[in-house]
Amino acid sequence: MSDEIKHECGLAFIRLRKPFSYYLQKYGTVMYGLNKLYLLMEKQHNRGQDGAGIAAVKLNVEPGHPFLFRTRSNAQQPIADIFFKLGQEIQELEKYQPDIKQHPGLMKGHVPALGELLLGHLRYGTQGKNNVEFCHPFIKRNLIPGRNLALAGNFNLVNTEELFALINVDPGEFQRQSDLAAMMEVVHHFLSKEEEKSPNAADIATVLKKATPLFDGGYTIGGLIGNGNGFVMRDAHGIRPAYYYIDDxxxxxxxxxxxxRTSFNVGENEVLELMPGNALIVDNDGNYKVEQILEPKERRACSFERIYFSRGSDEKIYRERIALGHHLSKAVLEAVEYDLKNTIFSYIPNTAEVAFFGLIKGMEEYLNKRKIERILSWGNDFTPEKLEEMINRKIRQEKIAIKDVKLRTFITEDSGRNEMVQHVYDITYGTVRKDLDTLVVIDDSIVRGTTLKESIVRMLARLHPKRIIVLSSAPQIRYPDCYGIDMSKLGDFIAFRAAIELLKERDMEETLNCVYEKIKELQRNNQLHTENVVRQIYKPFTTEEISAKIAQLITPKEVMLPVEVIYQTIEDLHDSCPTNTGDWYFTGNYPTPGGNRVVNKAFINYYEGKNVRGY
Structure with a gap:
């Protein structure tokens, strides 16, 4: 993706079902669980690089001894930082007892993180706060084991103020800024209530059934209870992803x-999806159940998971990204007037590569069809040379753009920052025939368009192609997200800015005033959640009109050659990613009432010139 956006988080949950001595005997290490936690977190490091944290609960600990451990880091490489420090602790123990790793009981007693229940989390600072205090898991401590709670998740909530009010909590400044703090207070409130009825034996399903209906947002959450219970739960729309694997x-x-699959070397069908509204609940004996907590609602799993966020090593995601690129091939052929001889295809590194393969597949299918038609039309009128030339025709592919990962925009002044942004990408010279070749490049999505304008289009223009066509494997991003992606300000979206420019050009600026007045009326009547009024901004224009305006906006003034932008259609998105139909950032069709409230607030902020989040 050319425009970096903060997004998502990653969760890892492990419950060991055997004694530590079992893992020592079978796998040669008492650290089996922590080693697997490290792998699970590293294999999801794409989901969060602002911070990380782990929590552990030990079973059957003598009264008075610690049983809940938590550590967090916001270092440059937070996962490595956490596990390096754990390794240092063990090395210190080995100084006094070199064979301590061969004694599971001693290791459990002296290594705080060595618990039977483990919870790991990777974080992107969607609230813009990267202090270590904001890293998950959060914990609540209590002298009664069953009232100790560690909680982490992949989510955003849009009703945190209401949650604090519902349980009569006056949040401090820190709590007010964290939706996990609100979720923690609610879950712990109902956990404590159940604990009063059944000390150290609260029914986790009951706790979740009382707490989670209050949450407005998309979430996958994981929790550890001090008495040895644990859970992972997914929201009723399945907005955020969750998977699980169980053996003995x-x-x-x-x-x-x-x-x-990678961490435990298991097959695709052995790893199951945790379905919307369900919770995987584990008791302190290692027994488990998957129980429906919330009535499942319309499945609205986030489509950005398939387009960009999740790692493409998942075979289904890989095929879906291939399909996203393939679906663009028809529009591209029409745009280049089927002139493949004078067209070069490339991609914005590195995450658009798989969609690029799908695009090329579509081009090759067309070219092969044309080859067959031409050869058949010759009859017997051909020579070996003529036939060889036709068969050897190929789609022209080049790696035009190269991302220089060493460059970071550490300069804070605007002029200096813009200069640095121009050089985040480099180009491969000598690949394009000057003023003759059309250059087609594909990106995952176009959010702000800043990097396209300041770096990529300017850079590609140095090759002097006849024209540049930029493809997006995602549709136009028109609306804020409030379920885990840091896209909350309308003015940041290139599609929104394009619509505003079109309104101005056509003397339709009164539309902005009408939308603002309608939203303010809803706000006065406490009805912001009932309707997405911002849709009216886009209503007068076709998708193609907005795309054309976007192309103008991402073209630097000094670039004189034509630039065109082609987006994925909503229909082709859903055809490519049939199980992840969440598309509110494209369509404005939010799965929960809080989404409408957020988009309307975001417009108020834009209209009033406030550079703040919509939630």
Whole structure:
């Protein structure tokens, strides 16, 4: 993706079902669980690089001894930082007892993180706060084991103020800024209530059935209870992903299927999807159940998971990204007037590569069909040379753009930053015939368009192609997200800015005033959640008109050659990714009432010139 956006988070949950001595005997290490937690987190490191944290609960600990451990890091490489420090602790123990790793009981007693229940989390700072205090898991401590709670998740909530009010909590400044703090207070409130009825034996399903209906947002959450219970739960729309694997040694859950498959070397069908509204619940004896907590609603799993966020090593995601690129091939052929001889195809590294393969597949299918037609039309009128020339025709592919990962825009002044942005990407010279070749490049999605304008289009223009066509494997991003992606300000979206420019050009600026007044009326009547009024901004224009305006906006003034932008259609998106139909950032069709409230607030902020989040 050319425009970096903060997104998602990653979750890892492990429950060991055997004594530590079992893993020592079978796998040669008492650290089996922590090693697997490290793998699960590293295999999802794409989901969060602002911070990480782990929590552990030990079973059957003598009263007075610690049983809940938590550590977090916001270092540059937070996962490595956490596990390096754990390794240092063990090395210190080995100084006094060199063979301590061969004694499971001693290891459990002296290594705080060595628990039977493990919870790991990777974080992107969607609230813009990267302090270590904001890293998950959060914990609540209590002298009664069953009232201790560690909680982490992949989510955003849009009703945190209401949650605090519902349980009569006056949040401090820190809590007010964290939706996990609100979720923690609610879950712990109902956990404590159940604990009063059944000390150290609260029914986790009951707790979740009381707490989670209050949450407005998309979420996958994982929790550890001090008495040895644990759970992972997914929201009723299935907005955020969750998968699990169970055998007689471990119970595992994570945000991505491929991370479990790789870490435990198991087949695709052995890793199951945790269905919307369901919870995987584990008791302190290692027994488990998958129970429906919330009535499942219309499945609205986030489509960005398939387009960009999840790692493409999952075979289904890989095929879906191939399909996204393939679907664009027809529009591209029409745009280049079927002139493949004078067209070069490339991609914006690195995550658009798989969609690029799908695009090329579509081009090759067309070219092969044309080859057959031409050869058949010759009859017997051909020579070996003529036939060889036709058969050897290929789609022209080049790696035009190269991402220089060493460059970071560390300069804060605008002029200096813009200069640095121009050089985040480099080009391969000598690949394009000057003023003759059309250059087609594919990107995952176009959010702000800043990098396209300041770096990529300017850079591609140095090759002097006849024209540049930029493809997006995602549709136009028109609306904020509030379920885990840091896209909350309308003015950031190139599609929104394009619509505003079109309104101005056509003397339709009164539309902005009408939308603002309608939203303010809804706000006065406490009805912001009932309707997405911002749709009216786009209503006067076709998708093609907005795309054409976007092409103008991403073209630097000094670039004189034609630039065109082609987006994926909503229909082709759903055809490519049939199980992940969440598309509110494209269509404005939010799965929960909080989404409408967020988009309307975002417009108020834009109209009033406030550069703040919509939630």
């Amino acid at each position: 040694e471990v119970i595992v859950a994570a945000s991505e299927r491929a991370s479990i």
